[in-house]
Amino acid sequence: MATAELTSERKSDYLAQLTMAAARYTSRTAQRERNQAVLQTQGVLYADAPERVEKRLARLGADWAMARAIEHTPTEPASSGGSTLQLPPEAFTGDALGLERLIGRNNLAPVAFLEEGVQVSRSVGRVTISGPGGGHGTGFMVSPSLLLTNNHVLHSAEEASRSKVAFAFQDGVEGGPLTPAVFPLEPHRLFVTDRALDYSLVAVAPQGTQGEPLSSFGWLMLTETQGKAVIGEFVNIIQHPRGEPKQIALRDNQLVDVLERFLHYASDTREGSSGSPVFNDQWEVVALHHSAVPKTDAEGRPLSVDGTVWRPEMGEQQLAWLANEGVRISRVLRALHEVTLTGAAARLRDEMFTAGLAPSPVESAPPIPSSNGKTALSAANGSQARAPAHATEGAAQLVLPLRIAVGFDTPMSPQATPLAPLPTLEPTPKAAPQPPSAARTDVVSAVEQEVDAALINHQLAQKRPYYDRTADIAARDAYYANVRTGGGDALRRALTALLEETHTPQPRYKPMRLVYPWVDLHKDGRLYGIYSARGFSVEELVRADATVAEARLARVEELLRQESTAGPAEFEAEFDALEASMPFNCEHVVPQSWFAKQEPMRGDLHHLFACEAGCNSFRGNFPYFDFPDFDEALRDACGMRESVGFEPTEGKGAVARATLYFLLRYPGQVGDVAREFPGDRLPVLLTWHENQAVTEYELHRNAAIAEIQGNRNPLIDHPEWAREIDFSGVWP
Incomplete structure (x- = not known):
């Protein structure tokens, strides 16, 4: 003025x-007072709208799982440069400290904060x-x-x-x-x-x-x-x-x-x-x-x-x-x-x-590697590195008009042949070096940031109790306090309303960050393929998916440069084929093609499970089926498959409860075409549910997911409701 x-x-x-x-x-006095009350009693993660907080965490290279894990870690300072996070020093950058500052755990800032x-x-x-x-x-x-x-x-x-x-x-x-x-x-x-x-x-x-x-x-x-x-x-x-x-x-x-x-x-x-x-x-x-x-x-x-x-x-x-x-x-x-x-x-x-194509000398400097030769956690906007805040004139940097998340997973079409063999998860050999483009460097950097953040998520998770039964029972009872049993259709409608109302935030599909580090862990700290029970370390699946993500994005770059890519429809078809040929090690028990890859279904953690790419492709988008012993179905380490459906070797109870959750949460979304799960298959799910009791692994998953996205799976919390709920209203 x-x-x-x-x-x-x-x-x-x-x-x-x-x-x-x-x-x-x-x-705005009443709203501001409400904000202040929430800040004092719960903290900065809860005062703003969940979708805004989720986007803020994403720009810090973090997510709800990481933020909640930090909240649950002890507050005694570790040896990591004064941070309260119990992590090795090489895992720390200004952005890791930025997350601590955001949630009020630490007011330290790196010297680079002042320099910038x-x-x-x-x-x-x-x-x-x-x-x-x-x-x-x-x-x-x-x-x-x-x-x-x-x-x-x-x-x-x-x-x-x-x-x-x-x-x-x-x-x-x-x-x-x-x-x-x-x-x-x-x-x-x-x-x-x-x-x-x-x-x-x-x-x-x-x-x-x-x-x-x-x-x-x-x-x-x-x-x-x-x-x-x-x-x-x-x-x-x-x-x-x-x-x-x-x-x-x-x-x-x-x-x-x-x-x-x-x-x-x-x-x-x-x-x-x-x-x-x-x-x-x-x-x-x-x-x-x-x-x-x-x-x-x-x-x-x-x-x-x-x-x-x-x-x-x-x-x-x-x-x-x-x-x-x-x-x-x-x-x-x-x-x-x-x-x-x-x-x-x-x-x-x-x-x-x-004008943001010219990075300043500060931003264009190469990242400082950690002791394992990889860049440590840094700021990201979803899967993309944050743009520099300040710029000066200099050499132009190529920026592709590409906005595709690294976390894509489309099951292989049942007509796709031949079937991919069960892959090993060893690092793929590197091709002969090519002149790097700025865009290619950005792709690799973005994927490395996802890997770093995922591994930090996992390190934090290892400090937490695997499953706190007493706390979870209290949370379960509070969650369903207003649900009245009796009357199958009324119970279904009440549960659908509750699941939708409490589904906040609604995380996007990021198995590297949200499924592997904590949600899908077994008590021994390992991941197991939901259909094969084959075991993996968290780092194995994270790095395997990172390799796939880099390969996908490299191919996307090629597609964008090809004159033959005529338009959005043609590009989408190419990308669908690309995803099918290079699936992630994560399974949607309700295939994405059944709901057109739409959110929040795609990222809903209740139906996402670790699943090696071979089993992921083998199942494809077949509905679940129970084969009689005499049927001549195609057999694999993952299960049996024929034109009528797929029967997994392992995990039947867990996938049945996840599918029943999906039917309750998203009524009318699946079952409108023959290849999707038809209503007459409901007895298959109910039989699997009853034959395999809820495990501690599923209880852990349910509690972990509730922390991240707010809602719970009623079939895990109350298995006895399966026969009481009238599911007839969930099909179109």
Whole structure:
């Protein structure tokens, strides 16, 4: 906000902005108090919406299983650099510590946190408006040519034409001031503003008043992706308060509420800070700081520090603050996408969304390997590495337009022949070295991050009790407290409603991360193929699936480069065939083709089991069947198969209960075509369920899954309900 004498229009605008911010804050009092109560009693993982928390964990290279495992580990510091996690030192990076900070277990930060903060601060400058209504604000570069600030800092193109931005207006390490580089603004090239979202985007001259290149100050890369911050997390703000040299409000700024277009946070910002970038701990921009939230009287008028009604001529320093408000950066980007521009202005705007192809020297440095020669856990957005927060001009980096998760698994079609033999899980020989592309390096890095995170998940899980019967019985009784037995169809409907209501969060399909490390473990710490009972170590299956993931993505790269790939339908067919030829070591007991690979079915942990790729392919998408002893079915170590169905050698009770869960949770989803599980096969499942009692392994799975996705399997908790439930309503 300008610190010089305000014009009449500026006074009115600023007072209106304060009043609206205060009204938004007041209207959210009940929700904010609920957030604070949850933060104090449960922690940061539970105050925000589950899907937002899940996305935040994904950007940290983590998931619910890892976060919950950390919550259950002892709090005594280990020898790992002061961390409370009992892991070897090579497993630690800033992102592992970032997860600890997120859930409140540790406030340590790596030195690189400060180094990257210095790097991103270079792109933040002081905006100075000359002439009538002049003053100071803050702005930051968001592309090689464009600066983002507030609408109330730069109202118009005319005002921007008499404004400048100064970078490096700050004190040096020895205490003396640096020489700032001053750049004129050039609104004739581009100026976009929005009063409702309080942003202005303006072009900056490519050279400073002393000939300095604008490119040397880089820019902050913005993203619309969710998961950059959640309620209860701390944010950082780089700013020029009152037009003073650059300062930072570091980590003592808690995010207290998330609105549709705004964030509310408690932080130490002052006048002149308008237009500042608000960062998370990974130095990603999460908001555009734009207003304080003032204390108000009963009529909604802002109050001054002495309790009187505040007037603009008193100056911002006299306002009594409650909190601060920032505009969500995703909403700013969404609005900019929709602005109609043409010619050079359109190209400048679009550069904001494509300029992230040039990593800065810090981000482009090779990763530091751990003692086993692999990169340690680092930040990821799902299966993709997080984009650098700061960039400077340099060599372009190839980025393929590819958004495919590494965790795909399509069972082989029953017509596919010949059947793949049961594979060994030894590492595959490496081909002759080829010149690496940047995209290929990104693929390998993303898969390695998944491996690192999976193995950390497993290490944490080994510190936990395998199954706590007393706690689980209490959790089971509480879960079904409102379910009334009697009346088969009523019981089915009640269970379906309960399973759907409590299925939060809804994790995506990631067997490496969510199935192998903890959920599907047996008490001896090993995994066993659900159909063959063949045993494997967790690392065997994790690394085997990683090899498949890399091979799949390498083939996808080839498909994308081929001119013969005509369109989405053709690519989907190619990818389906690719998945079928290279399955993961994980089985959907209800095949994905029956529900068109849709979420949340695809990632629902209750019907996912470790299963070596050979058995996975052998079963295909055949429905379960009970062969008479005299039938001439095709036999394998995994079971028997014929055109009518598949009968596993092992695990019949477990897969029956998982299938019955699926029928309850997703009524109407399967059984509408002949090859899917028909209603007349229900007795097969009930017989398998009754002949093989629930094991401790299944009890462990059920409790572990409930921790991650919230719901339970009623057939494990109450086996006696199987004959009472009327399943006739689950088929289409």
